[in-house]
Amino acid sequence: MKVGIVQIDSAFGEIQKNVEKALSHMASHAADLWVLPELFNTGYQFISKEEAAKLAEAVPEGPTTQALIREAKRAKTHIVAGIAERSGRKIYNASVLVGPKGFIAVYRKLHLFYEEKRWFTPGNLPFKIENISYPSPKGGRMTARIGMMICFDWIFPESARSLALLGADILCHPSNLVLTHCPDAMVTRCLENRVFALTANRVGTETRGKEKLTYIGKSQITSPRGQVLYRAAEKKEAVWVQEIDPKEARNKQINAYNNLLTDRKTRFYR
Amino acid sequence: MKVGIVQIDSAFGEIQKNVEKALSHMASHAADLWVLPELFNTGYQFISKEEAAKLAEAVPEGPTTQALIREAKRAKTHIVAGIAERSGRKIYNASVLVGPKGFIAVYRKLHLFYEEKRWFTPGNLPFKIENISYPSPKGGRMTARIGMMICFDWIFPESARSLALLGADILCHPSNLVLTHCPDAMVTRCLENRVFALTANRVGTETRGKEKLTYIGKSQITSPRGQVLYRAAEKKEAVWVQEIDPKEARNKQINAYNNLLTDRKTRFYR
Numbered sequence: 078m079k080v081g082i083v084q085i086d087s088a089f090g091e092i093q094k095n096v097e098k099a100l101s102h103m104a105s106h107a108a109d110l111w112v113l114p115e116l117f118n119t120g121y122q123f124i125s126k127e128e129a130a131k132l133a134e135a136v137p138e139g140p141t142t143q144a145l146i147r148e149a150k151r152a153k154t155h156i157v158a159g160i161a162e163r164s165g166r167k168i169y170n171a172s173v174l175v176g177p178k179g180f181i182a183v184y185r186k187l188h189l190f191y192e193e194k195r196w197f198t199p200g201n202l203p204f205k206i207e208n209i210s211y212p213s214p215k216g217g218r219m220t221a222r223i224g225m226m227i228c229f230d231w232i233f234p235e236s237a238r239s240l241a242l243l244g245a246d247i248l249c250h251p252s253n254l255v256l257t258h259c260p261d262a263m264v265t266r267c268l269e270n271r272v273f274a275l276t277a278n279r280v281g282t283e284t285r286g287k288e289k290l291t292y293i294g295k296s297q298i299t300s301p302r303g304q305v306l307y308r309a310a311e312k313k314e315a316v317w318v319q320e321i322d323p324k325e326a327r328n329k330q331i332n333a334y335n336n337l338l339t340d341r342k343t344r345f346y347r
Numbered sequence: 348m349k350v351g352i353v354q355i356d357s358a359f360g361e362i363q364k365n366v367e368k369a370l371s372h373m374a375s376h377a378a379d380l381w382v383l384p385e386l387f388n389t390g391y392q393f394i395s396k397e398e399a400a401k402l403a404e405a406v407p408e409g410p411t412t413q414a415l416i417r418e419a420k421r422a423k424t425h426i427v428a429g430i431a432e433r434s435g436r437k438i439y440n441a442s443v444l445v446g447p448k449g450f451i452a453v454y455r456k457l458h459l460f461y462e463e464k465r466w467f468t469p470g471n472l473p474f475k476i477e478n479i480s481y482p483s484p485k486g487g488r489m490t491a492r493i494g495m496m497i498c499f500d501w502i503f504p505e506s507a508r509s510l511a512l513l514g515a516d517i518l519c520h521p522s523n524l525v526l527t528h529c530p531d532a533m534v535t536r537c538l539e540n541r542v543f544a545l546t547a548n549r550v551g552t553e554t555r556g557k558e559k560l561t562y563i564g565k566s567q568i569t570s571p572r573g574q575v576l577y578r579a580a581e582k583k584e585a586v587w588v589q590e591i592d593p594k595e596a597r598n599k600q601i602n603a604y605n606n607l608l609t610d611r612k613t614r615f616y617r
Contacts, residue, residue, distance in 0.1 A: 345457055
């Protein structure tokens, strides 16, 4: 299976321009699954709830999700992308999953970071796994099980763990990282759960109101054995496609005696 | 507070020699809390349950715990040490905590690694926090809250998380690591829980039966901000004392909006 990540700088508020940039990166490579950064279409640092409401879109009717669906149909691919979602009077920091047949799912970030709490409502949907299909090298189709989490969700081990317990092969992880520890921590997340992770981060600096934020790049593809299969540069836009076998994530037995999930001693956990 | 770790090679089955070696390392430095490796007194790689039973000791009556208590009284210190514990007909991979007033607590490893499952019974005691006192630099006494976990417990994020939720300032982590990822993963454990960790590992190679195991050293003191305050060499015995302030682990607020424990969305966790 070919999985790709797109690391871009987004221009705040310029949705059409940002979407076009991401689409052109994806169009230059073939992949069965793409992950784009968090809030890739709007930019990150809102300064009011009204502004967030104005830039947010209904899912799946909004223009960003519709543009992604068109690209997924055209390229016969799947795309996970972070966008601001408007649902009634609430705004969510969300990610959508779309595929060749159209809209598949939305995830709403559970663990909001810093000022996001001022504009977004915390997620109200459970972690969930979606089965997506991709062409087998031997002919026919194979299935990968993917789950979504967004940026700061990484610091709560329960996020990746919940997705692994639900059967995820691949964690799709749109991000706008400003703290430095996440890329290394994703090695731990993948090792402890024996899953792949696709962390698509943004680059660049955004100055909005009093906040100047610099995003750390280093988008990363991490294997179930904790290998960093790809890590992007800190400051440059990047697109990368990696061949992986999602089945590597399915055997949680790490030796003849130990299984990462069935060895859990849940009655002793808080 | 002065915390110390002792990284030694243990000679299989030579309890008295191993205990004397650990005591002499500790006697050469002053600390308020020491952590020794897993199974530091017996060596690691048993080849039969009978052998494990023979080398295991009752806690706190056994000679190793008694020797540690004598040292803790003499040096007015606390010691966490991994030993094989015999309790009735069961053998546990345990760690004891002793202090200037004698025996304090035992923890029995919950997540047994590899062939340990052949000789040891999995732990049957809950994670627990103990308050230990140490002299304040300004006079008087201060309290540190410590919890114990053993080696492979690290790969289950629930271990460190449970101890943090119970209020641990410091994870005391006797280890006999053979896999390479733990020292880096402890950075994630400390960051996600904002706790200190004292990972005391052994060094050397042990050949017993058909198994030849090499221990990776790299004993480590990690801060609540994910800084590696000390990492020992891979192959040499080492003793290290570090000044830390356990109170750094108590404020789980990482910025004005985010708290690592109260931000958890437990109703969405599996």
